[in-house]
Amino acid sequence: MEGGDFSLWVYLARTPLLWLTVTLTAYVAADRIAAATGRHPLANPVLVAVVFVAVVLAVTGTPYPTYFEGAQFVHFLLGPATVVLAFPLYERRATVKRALVPMLAALAAGSVVTLICVIVLARLFSIPQPILVSLAPKSVTSGVAMGIAATLGGDPTLTAILVILTGIIGAILVTPMMEALNISDMRARGFAAGLAAHGIGTARAFQVSEVAGTFAGIAMGLNAFVTAILAPLALHLIELRIRIPSGRPRPRPATGWM
Structure with a gap:
């Protein structure tokens, strides 16, 4: 990753909007997968979305508190x-x-x-x-x-x-x-x-x-x-x-x- 791209990633990684987008995108993709399988129990959207987000966090080396700054908006909507x-x-x-x-x-x-x-x-x-x-x-x-x-x-x-x-x-x-x-x-x-x-x-x-x-x-x-x-x-x-x-x-x- 070049210096300019790396600087852009560091900036985006600290932006709560990025991780909110990652969370929503992961769930939409997981829901599409579940629909494609006829809503098979093993293709549970929550399970698939968790795996997607976990892979992104592991690959980017993002700590959970940084991720949660964006994901907390989804957490707030649980109520x-x-x-x-x-x-x-x-x-x-x-x-x-x-x-x-x-x-x-x-x-x-x-x-x-x-x-x-x-x-x-x-x-x-x-x-x-x-x-x-x-x-x-x-x-x-x-x-x-x-x-x-x-x-x-x-x-x-x-x-x-x-x-x-x-x-x-x-x-x-x-x-x-x-x-x-x-x-x-x-x-x-x-x-x-x-x-x-x-x-x-x-x-x-x-x-x-x-x-x-x-x-x-x-x-x-x-x-x-x-x-x-x-x-x-x-x-x-x-x-x-x-x-x-x-x-x-x-x-x-x-x-x-x-």
Whole structure:
């Protein structure tokens, strides 16, 4: 690279607009690839776009903080994009009301089972408490998950990575898994996708069916609310068990008798 070209690249690399353009271009290209494959689960646009951006950063030697100065504009739009999911929910409110009880049951089961699995795996593999805190909200949309992790003393950056991985894996597996289980109800398929794979799963659900996308959006929002309540409680109970070893007698409550 000649001196003039190198100077131009250094200037552009420090411009947030460049990395915003790279991010959007990578996603548009990834979406075209997904469309060309008939929206095959393995051609998930988010996964392909992440690979594209990672290759560009590696080749150019760009540090992540420099990249994020431009990509933060997309990150900011996550909130409004989540709120926009209320529109299809309102349009299909009658369908939602008819499935309210099964949805609440699935929500309770999914949220509780997710937390239990995380805690059990953490205990089996002796995962340190800060990593466990970062791992607990992995099935919640990134904005809420990072907030939960930061409040409870976890690492928001690690949480963001885990959330993205969970969403990508969920979006890839949800369609073949539902077909293998012979589940054809788009309400159930969408709700499962949103519950387990948050925003990325919801995007995948909308690609399959608007009904599935609507129920995925509901699951994503409700799971964020429930997890924000359950995760601190579960982690607090674990912390109490660590402070009081199982072999040590627990303190007896004080009474008025000597």
